[in-house]
Amino acid sequence: MANKAIIHVDMDAFYASIEQRDNPKLRNKPIAVGGNPNSRGVVSTASYEARKYGVKSAMSCKKAKILCPELIIVPVNKEKYKRVSKKLHKIFRKFSDKIEPISLDEAFIDVTGSNPIIVAKEIKKEIKQKLRLTASVGISNNKFLAKLASDMEKPDGFTVINKNDVEKILDPLPVRKLWGVGPKTEEQLNKLGIYKIKDLKNYDKNILIEKFGKKGIELIEFSKGIDNRPVEWRVKSQSIGEENTFSKDVSDINILRKAVNQYALDITKRIKKSHYLIKTVTVKIKYEDFTVETRSLTLKQPTDKLTIIRDTAHYILDNKFNIKKKVRLLGLTVSNFVYPNEPIQLRLDIDEYMRGTI
Ligand SMILES: [Mg+2]
Numbered sequence: 001m002a003n004k005a006i007i008h009v010d011m012d013a014f015y016a017s018i019e020q021r022d023n024p025k026l027r028n029k030p031i032a033v034g035g036n037p038n039s040r041g042v043v044s045t046a047s048y049e050a051r052k053y054g055v056k057s058a059m060s061c062k063k064a065k066i067l068c069p070e071l072i073i074v075p076v077n078k079e080k081y082k083r084v085s086k087k088l089h090k091i092f093r094k095f096s097d098k099i100e101p102i103s104l105d106e107a108f109i110d111v112t113g114s115n116p117i118i119v120a121k122e123i124k125k126e127i128k129q130k131l132r133l134t135a136s137v138g139i140s141n142n143k144f145l146a147k148l149a150s151d152m153e154k155p156d157g158f159t160v161i162n163k164n165d166v167e168k169i170l171d172p173l174p175v176r177k178l179w180g181v182g183p184k185t186e187e188q189l190n191k192l193g194i195y196k197i198k199d200l201k202n203y204d205k206n207i208l209i210e211k212f213g214k215k216g217i218e219l220i221e222f223s224k225g226i227d228n229r230p231v232e233w234r235v236k237s238q239s240i241g242e243e244n245t246f247s248k249d250v251s252d253i254n255i256l257r258k259a260v261n262q263y264a265l266d267i268t269k270r271i272k273k274s275h276y277l278i279k280t281v282t283v284k285i286k287y288e289d290f291t292v293e294t295r296s297l298t299l300k301q302p303t304d305k306l307t308i309i310r311d312t313a314h315y316i317l318d319n320k321f322n323i324k325k326k327v328r329l330l331g332l333t334v335s336n337f338v339y340p341n342e343p344i345q346l347r348l349d350i351d352e353y354m355r356g357t358i
Helices: 014-022 061-067 078-095 116-131 143-150 163-170 183-191 197-202 205-212 214-223 253-274 306-319
Strands: 006-011 031-034 043-046 072-074 099-103 106-110 135-140 158-160 235-250 277-287 292-303 327-338 354-356
Touching (some): 006 116, 006 143, 014 031, 014 043, 014 078, 031 061, 043 061, 061 072, 078 106, 106 143, 116 135, 116 158, 135 143, 143 158, 183 205, 205 214, 235 253, 235 277, 253 277, 253 327, 277 306, 292 327
Parallel strands (some): 031 072, 135 158, 292 354
Antiparallel strands (some): 006 106, 006 135, 031 043, 235 327, 277 327
């Protein structure tokens, strides 16, 4: 565990670089991929030439034009960027099966057991050859440090954070650089007199935990360069579900089973449309007295298969509830979406997929 090798790859000005690659007239010019300058459009990505003028992502195109009058605004072509992204992730998969995509142009790659320097160089080389684009890579022993590293020498960066350098690199940085610290948390920390990561590291642990709860513990760990989170498939915070109130309260388990079958069918169709896989199945029951119970199971392997989702829901219904009252409402929800970036070997025995209750 301690000697993990994590690479974070982040493409440089992804959208803008693709447009410059595909249209020679845009090369070496300040461009911004984004909305209409006359309306309320915003900049999605600015080329490095435009960034010199202070143009950046999420800025209104209007303001961008004022900062850089010769700025060329190019409309967003998301479909094209998605196609490039697919090719990019295909390159990643050549080097590891443990990949966590963060966005179209960014991913963590766990290459523990290989030499991360060699692998990262290969990845950069392939990206250049096959996509004619540049990426910045960060290498370290965890996700937080790898991501921090990839941002240190952009564009075309190649940065390694070794164990022995962690303190030296982290200590003087503003707390904002820590994973999960946005403007709001930054302000709260500043109020406590915590500005630099070093301040956070030396601060009273108990006060931080009291103030920020679980996040406080995480902040303390990050400030020491500790991050034990695994590289795993992208998890989307959303769910797909169906629920219905029966016209008459139900005591027959077979009616509940039938309802589950129908929900599973509808839900599976919607999952397939989303192109994601799911890991968690939840059954909800509202009883005749309006009390509500929910029970979940998280699968070992993500799936979009009807049989697995249906059988898991039945398993929950049969084994995780003790239905003694009439049922007024039944619901089925799937959540814990992951990005299907490797072929899933689905086995038929659903117990194989179950890890336990959440
Ligand atoms: Mg990027």
